[in-house]
Amino acid sequence: MFELDVRSRKPIYEQLTDKIKEMILYSILQPDEQLPSVRTLSAQLTVNPNTIQKAYRELEREGYIYSRAGKGSFVSPAQQGMNAAKRAEVREELLRLMAEAVYLGFTAAEIGELFKLALEKKGEGDQT
Missing domain, CATH: 1.10.287 (Helix Hairpins)
Incomplete structure (x- = not known):
């Protein structure tokens, strides 16, 4: 689902936020669709969970996603x-x-x- 370039000078969290934004803009990720959990995505990409959390926080701040306590992160329908x-x-x-x-x-x-x-x-x- 997500591919990251570990040799890129661009920080991993920025690569992840850009990829998710792209997937939302191209309607690959639909409104209210749940994103993988921080733990799941961290294991899948072999990236520190704090990096995933930082990307999700940035996406939420920009209005691309929203989170529900205990449920996870979802694509914002306002997009x-x-x-x-x-x-x-x-x-x-x-x-x-x-x-x-x-x-x-x-x-x-x-x-x-x-x-x-x-x-x-x-x-x-x-x-x-």
């Missing part, structure tokens, strides 16, 4: 509305970057190729 806000934010950033790319001389074909590469990369992520 559906947040997805629209996130899409608008990404759209604005893409427009800014594309304008900069055009200014620097990128052609429509080059920008199209970059889009195709992004789709291929997304396809690779779907296989994990």
Whole structure:
């Protein structure tokens, strides 16, 4: 379910939070779906439970998940509305970057190729 790159300079808890966010944004994890327990995920990834707990705390702080005492952590249903806000934010950033790319001389074909590469990369992520 989760793969971490132990050679990455990015901290493990950040890798985990990014992966869970990605799975929520791509609807791999559904609203109110229970996440693996800290102990289970810790054993599965051979990572210190405190690292998993830190990732879950960060996700909860950002509103991606919520926890119930004695029950575990779950995907927040409020994410559906947040997805629209996130899409608008990404759209604005893409427009800014594309304008900069055009200014620097990128052609429509080059920008199209970059889009195709992004789709291929997304396809690779779907296989994990």
